[in-house]
Amino acid sequence: MNLKSKDMLGLKDVSAEEIEYILDTAKAMKYVVLSNNKKTPHLQGKSIITLFYENSTRTRLSFELASKYMSASAANISASASSVSKGETLIDTGRTIDRMGTDVIIIRHPQSGAPHLLAQNVKASVINAGDGMNEHPTQALLDMFTMREKKGTLKGLKVAILGDIYHSRVARSNIWGLTKMGAEVSLAGPATLMPPDIEQTGAKVFNTIHEALIDADIVMALRLQLERQKKALFPTVREYSRFFGLDDNRLQLAKKDAIIMHPGPINRGVELTSSVARDENSVIDEQVTNGVAVRMALLYLLTRRNSNEASN
Amino acid sequence: MKLLIKNGHIVDAKTGIDGIFDLLAVDGKIAEIQKGLDEEGCEVIDAKGLYVLPGLVDAHCHLRDPGFEYKEDIESGTRSAAMGGFTSIACMPNTNPVADNEAIIKYIISKARQEGYVNVYPIGAISKGQKGEELAEIGELKFAGAVAISDDGKPVKSSSLMKKALQYASMFDITVISHCEDLDLAEEGVMNEGYMSTIMGLKGIPAAAEETMVARELILSEYTGVPIHIAHVSTALSVDLIRNAKKRGVKVTCETCPHYFSLTENACEGYNTNAKVNPPLRTDEDVKAIIDGIADDTIDIIATDHAPHHRDEKTVEFSLAANGIIGFETALPLALTHLVKPGRISISKLVEKMSLNPAKILSISKGTLEVGSAADITIADLKDEYTVDVSKFKSKSKNSPFGGMKLTGSVWGTIVNGRVIVSDKVML
Numbered sequence: 092m093n094l095k096s097k098d099m100l101g102l103k104d105v106s107a108e109e110i111e112y113i114l115d116t117a118k119a120m121k122y123v124v125l126s127n128n129k130k131t132p133h134l135q136g137k138s139i140i141t142l143f144y145e146n147s148t149r150t151r152l153s154f155e156l157a158s159k160y161m162s163a164s165a166a167n168i169s170a171s172a173s174s175v176s177k178g179e180t181l182i183d184t185g186r187t188i189d190r191m192g193t194d195v196i197i198i199r200h201p202q203s204g205a206p207h208l209l210a211q212n213v214k215a216s217v218i219n220a221g222d223g224m225n226e227h228p229t230q231a232l233l234d235m236f237t238m239r240e241k242k243g244t245l246k247g248l249k250v251a252i253l254g255d256i257y258h259s260r261v262a263r264s265n266i267w268g269l270t271k272m273g274a275e276v277s278l279a280g281p282a283t284l285m286p287p288d289i290e291q292t293g294a295k296v297f298n299t300i301h302e303a304l305i306d307a308d309i310v311m312a313l314r315l316q317l318e319r320q321k322k323a324l325f326p327t328v329r330e331y332s333r334f335f336g337l338d339d340n341r342l343q344l345a346k347k348d349a350i351i352m353h354p355g356p357i358n359r360g361v362e363l364t365s366s367v368a369r370d371e372n373s374v375i376d377e378q379v380t381n382g383v384a385v386r387m388a389l390l391y392l393l394t395r396r397n398s399n400e401a402s403n
Numbered sequence: 404m405k406l407l408i409k410n411g412h413i414v415d416a417k418t419g420i421d422g423i424f425d426l427l428a429v430d431g432k433i434a435e436i437q438k439g440l441d442e443e444g445c446e447v448i449d450a451k452g453l454y455v456l457p458g459l460v461d462a463h464c465h466l467r468d469p470g471f472e473y474k475e476d477i478e479s480g481t482r483s484a485a486m487g488g489f490t491s492i493a494c495m496p497n498t499n500p501v502a503d504n505e506a507i508i509k510y511i512i513s514k515a516r517q518e519g520y521v522n523v524y525p526i527g528a529i530s531k532g533q534k535g536e537e538l539a540e541i542g543e544l545k546f547a548g549a550v551a552i553s554d555d556g557k558p559v560k561s562s563s564l565m566k567k568a569l570q571y572a573s574m575f576d577i578t579v580i581s582h583c584e585d586l587d588l589a590e591e592g593v594m595n596e597g598y599m600s601t602i603m604g605l606k607g608i609p610a611a612a613e614e615t616m617v618a619r620e621l622i623l624s625e626y627t628g629v630p631i632h633i634a635h636v637s638t639a640l641s642v643d644l645i646r647n648a649k650k651r652g653v654k655v656t657c658e659t660c661p662h663y664f665s666l667t668e669n670a671c672e673g674y675n676t677n678a679k680v681n682p683p684l685r686t687d688e689d690v691k692a693i694i695d696g697i698a699d700d701t702i703d704i705i706a707t708d709h710a711p712h713h714r715d716e717k718t719v720e721f722s723l724a725a726n727g728i729i730g731f732e733t734a735l736p737l738a739l740t741h742l743v744k745p746g747r748i749s750i751s752k753l754v755e756k757m758s759l760n761p762a763k764i765l766s767i768s769k770g771t772l773e774v775g776s777a778a779d780i781t782i783a784d785l786k787d788e789y790t791v792d793v794s795k796f797k798s799k800s801k802n803s804p805f806g807g808m809k810l811t812g813s814v815w816g817t818i819v820n821g822r823v824i825v826s827d828k829v830m831l
Contacts, residue, residue: 103602180715180719181719181720182718182719200720202720202721202722202723203603203604203605203674203720203721203722204603204604204605204674204720204721204722205720207673207674208674208718208719208720208721222604223604223605223722224604224605224606225603225604225605226604260604263602263604286600286601287596287597287598287600287601287607288597288598288601289598289601291598292601292602
């Protein structure tokens with residue numbers, strides 16, 4: 092099986108079979124990540140660039156390590172330390188990178204749709220590592236990988252996603268991916284942080300965290316961006332955490348074996364308490380390991396697709 | 404100089420003429436409309452099978468001159484207008500410098516006289532620099548030749564300033580055109596707020612951002628008793644508010660643009676920046692309501708809001724792309740395809756909306772084929788079926804979402820003051 096598109100721009104455009112295939116491939120990659128000798132030849136002779144217009148710790152590092160574990164040549168560009176700060180357009184930057192023989196460009200950008208614009212203008216595969224409020228497909232893939240690993244299947248799982256859904260590309264990618272895989276998604280957050288008509292995606296929307304939590308198999312808390320308070324989207328962090336913060340009491344509403352997830356970085360005491368983050372059912376640290384495995388799988392499948400095409 | 408247009412189906416909303424006649428223009432004026440006029444000594448156009456209409460009047464366009472000539476200038480803009488069948492166009496004041504003073508208005512008029520292919524009527528600013536703080540010199544603008552005032556592109560945020568603008572403008576009997584947008588509600592939105600903005604991860608502009616401002620303008624117009632013209636109406640509730648106000652006797656007129664009755668927010672899919680416009684493309688329900696509003700005369704006119712932008716301003720991230728759609732060369736075909744062909748309005752009604760009414764609103768003596776009026780004439784081919792080719796447009800800019808679309812009906816010829824500018828779909 093080959094992935095249909097040269098790019099991974101979002102889970103909105105990816106089929107359930109493709110998601111399944113990526114997750115299956117990631118399973119094999121996880122052995123490599125956990126092994127003593129983290130080197131495979133899968134990406135030998137491939138060149139991979141991370142182009143980040145926003146800050147990142149784990150996403151960027153995990154892409155870089157995924158590339159290196161598979162023997163690719165990897166380099167990274169930060170917007171602040173490149174021609175971007177001299178006003179170069181995204182298309183011009185992309186073409187420059189493309190012409191250096193790059194196979195995959197991994198982009199993070201504050202504007203939704205920037206990876207799509209880049210993908211239309213370069214030969215290289217483009218992976219969206221987060222664009223504005225649109226999508227963060229590799230985060231959702233690693234989340235789904237983690238859920239599947241813990242629960243055996245995604246079908247029929249009840250997933251509660253809590254917090255600032257409006258600004259969250261992680262939530263959007265998870266909604267697309269999970270609904271395609273047959274999971275049930277419940278959303279809860281302040282009405283001012285709920286995107287309009289989101290229920291048309293198939294997700295259920297609740298006004299209280301309690302309703303969303305009832306019988307959940309998976310509880311995913313999203314990072315609250317504290318600067319949102321300035322825009323009057325919620326009154327205070329204190330009130331937010333009172334009504335939408337995840338604590339041990341509220342967690343009781345979910346299934347006993349429900350797992351707790353967070354895409355990181357965490358605001359401790361805001362969207363979840365330290366005690367919940369440390370809970371025995373918290374898989375927040377494992378998500379990070381799985382992130383490397385999923386990104387290895389995706390890099391492998393996209394570059395393999397391109398070499399297959401070249402030989403056809 | 405005599406021009407004879409033979410055998411065309413002449414439709415003139417003002418005089419009620421609707422039938423096959425010959426039209427004779429002498430020295431740039433309509434001289435006679437009759438059957439079987441003598442060809443002797445005339446330049447002859449055979450319009451058999453074509454419609455002969457009063458030249459189209461656009462009450463809302465952007466010529467970008469002075470200041471943004473890399474997007475469009477008076478020469479290229481009026482050429483594009485002529486290709487679209489427009490013989491008179493009114494350009495908005497958001498130039499650089501802003502047309503908020505006599506000098507800029509006179510510059511536009513004189514440049515249009517030298518280089519323009521069609522009649523150009525400048526619109527002056529409501530406020531100095533379109534900043535919404537102090538009134539522009541509205542009296543002087545009027546005497547310099549401005550046909551209306553508007554801060555188009557920006558709303559007049561202060562309700563108090565808008566009230567004063569209406570009161571002050573009424574002394575000079577000059578039309579006030581309002582761009583209705585509550586910037587607080589629009590925030591940093593870049594497309595219509597709804598399911599599409601949600602799934603594209605883009606900030607939305609709620610319909611309410613337009614509607615609250617429409618409501619304010621209706622109230623201010625009723626309170627002051629001064630007429631107001633609402634620009635580019637795009638939502639169902641705006642249409643409803645205006646319909647109700649008209650019933651109450653408020654002296655309101657309004658316009659919509661072809662893209663609001665032919666496209667929805669779905670055109671933005673794939674981050675298509677050519678579909679990025681302000682107000683944004685809305686939903687199916689809005690499109691239906693706009694067409695209903697046109698059919699029941701709540702919406703008085705169809706304007707283009709021709710808004711050229713350079714390629715570099717559109718081939719960027721969606722949020723960073725400029726707002727606007729070029730409209731001259733697709734306006735009549737879109738109206739014919741979406742309004743006339745499905746039987747929602749007659750040709751005569753279309754003439755009202757695209758020629759007679761805009762002329763009335765701008766108080767210019769255009770919009771009719773009445774004997775003695777200027778020989779501004781548009782000849783349309785209603786049967787022509789074709790695919791829009793943006794690369795052939797005469798405008799300097801190509802920012803149109805209509806490329807590749809199949810339309811029925813095209814502009815066959817354009818005559819300005821008795822001079823044939825476009826004939827057989829070719830610019831002479």
